[in-house]
Amino acid sequence: MDKEITLAHGNGGEENNRLIKEVFYKAFKNDILQKSEDAAVIEDGKLAFTTDSFTVTPLFFNGGDIGKLSVCGSCNDLAMMGAKPLYLTFSVILEEGFGTRELQKIVRSMKKELETNSAVIVSGDTKVVPKGSVDKIFINTSAIGEILVSDISANALGKDDLILVSRDIGCHGAAIFTAREGIDIQSDLMSDCASLFPVVKALIDKGIRITAMRDATRGGISAVLNEWAKQSGVCIEIEEDKVPVSEQVKGVCELLGFEALSLANEGTFVLAINKKDAIIAFEVLKEFNQNASVIGKVSDEYIGKVLLKSSYGTRRFLETPTGELLPRIC
């Protein structure tokens, strides 16, 4: 393990995984934790339980703010386990001098997002720390939900599954990066920040058997697919030209040398669904977003790897993103 924590340890990629395994799992090891799912399944599979902390610069961005993010984040973790969000806790650490009006604005968007999920905040905590101790505001939410369908798991992918994505990818990562200080790119890029329970519920209501679902947050689609390939011991083959990427996100990637597949999302999820149900699932997804797409399949060619196939017949491995996101030099 590295001697000191750097920003790379929080990027959702390899360094992040190492930190979790070698420090946290080592100490807290138990059967539930080690399943490494989006949310823990507890009480004999009746409930799902998760937690998430939020820090983002800027606090308010096109398509959302830290408040919306903090509700979506935890509720989406539940939704990805086929669970209906019920109760949340809310902890906030505030920097001395933070504006009350801004806080109210953040809380208002939390309220709105809770309504979308039909969930409520039932407990909370507030800390105020001296100026400079945190960057304006840090939020933590924990959430508990009722599992509607069981056996959704990142460990269960098999050769009969197809891989789908719910919409065009990379919007959140691209929007946040271009809004950062020092990156002078003007665009109307909008974060995809959204609650996923409504679309998940629609899939469940149709009786679709879902093998696995995961919202592609930090590390993007690449991180999810690589985790799945490793956890399930399969090869995932992706058709590059089937992966929906908006022209604007493509543009940002061109300018800065990023890969859309590795950019963060906050309201986009990847699904593994049995071939038999995939078409119906695709149709349901389309009702929520026109850009939903079937992007690949599961095979056994290179176990534990993700294969990216181009439309002119070349292939390469898609790796888990590493390091801090940095623009290329020339």
Place this chain on the structure above:
Amino acid sequence: MDRLELKNLYDDFRDPKTIKSFAKIIEEDAKKLKRDINIMEVCGGHTHTIMKYGLLQLLPENIDFIHGPGCPVCIMPKERIDHAYILSMQEDVILVTLGDMIKVPGSNGSLQKARSKGADVRFVYSPMDTLKIAKEHPDKKIIFFAIGFETTTPMTAALLDIVIKRDIKNIFFHINHVTVPEVMKELIDSRDVHVDSYNNQIDAFLGPSHVSVIAGSRIYEIFPKSYNRPVVVAGFEPVDVMEGISMIVKQFLQNRCELEIQYKRVVTFEGNIRAREMIDRYFEKRELFKWRGLGNIPKSALKLKDEYKKYDAEYIYKDILPLEEIEDHKLCICGDILRGMAKPTECTVFGTACKPENPIGSCMVSSEGACAAYYKYGNFLKQGKRNG
């Protein structure tokens, strides 16, 4: 008229049909070749394209690439990174540099590590953003750690030009700009102590187009003339690279050895004369500059002219910046990889002790370094095809 979209600029140059057509032409031509051809793509940007688009898989077996030393981050020796680290640890200094320079480890660690120890290290996309940082922090000394080949040098010169004209007192420069032709000559001329570099495997060069947008294609004239190595200056999109390769193959078929430009849409023989003038105004050649893995190469880098030394961080901080040479890591074969004498996969630490998240050698650092590109995109898919 339709609005010009960004995609209009690159879509055609990624067209699968065109890529396939070039692959076909190259395959047909290559059948008539009497020997194998090894093409060195000098620039990391080309390596990136070749790997990302899997172009090697489209080429016949008798055409191969040797990945060149054209990644400014990769070739940065520890000595220079240590300078950046020391400067960044000064109380009143903000160190500004470009992109993934902050990931490269020096003797004390990377700039990323300096940052986690409290140093103020920032990366900018454009050097001009340094002006804003300087204005916001009048009490700090802003040191621009300038890196890159001919492509980024004019931006540094332009920044210095503004600093002088506006008499800005708190921006300084640590110059690490390097030049392409000198290292290409070194690769052909040099004799390594361990390997006989005169037997280097380079048959032809694919030259980077963006370097020639500034410096012109003229900088490569000497290679076909005096070194018997054809050069094709090519763009960075997959169609550009495939056409460039096709042009090289045709030269061999027709027994020509010439300097050609594939990237005619922007590159001229003379280059950007105004940018070149600005570079000449402020910079002069260093006698020697150490390249990681390749050692000292004469006249291969730039420094500020003496008359501008009041802006030169190397001069201002000379008392705290060490000048001793540091030996490269023993197991790392970056030098041989950069000389075209070995493939990344021949290195014993490749993919094991040396990975992108913990690079030993420089080639693993940048996503455009040869080792990182191999690690990320792999080449054994091609071997699989060949064996199967």
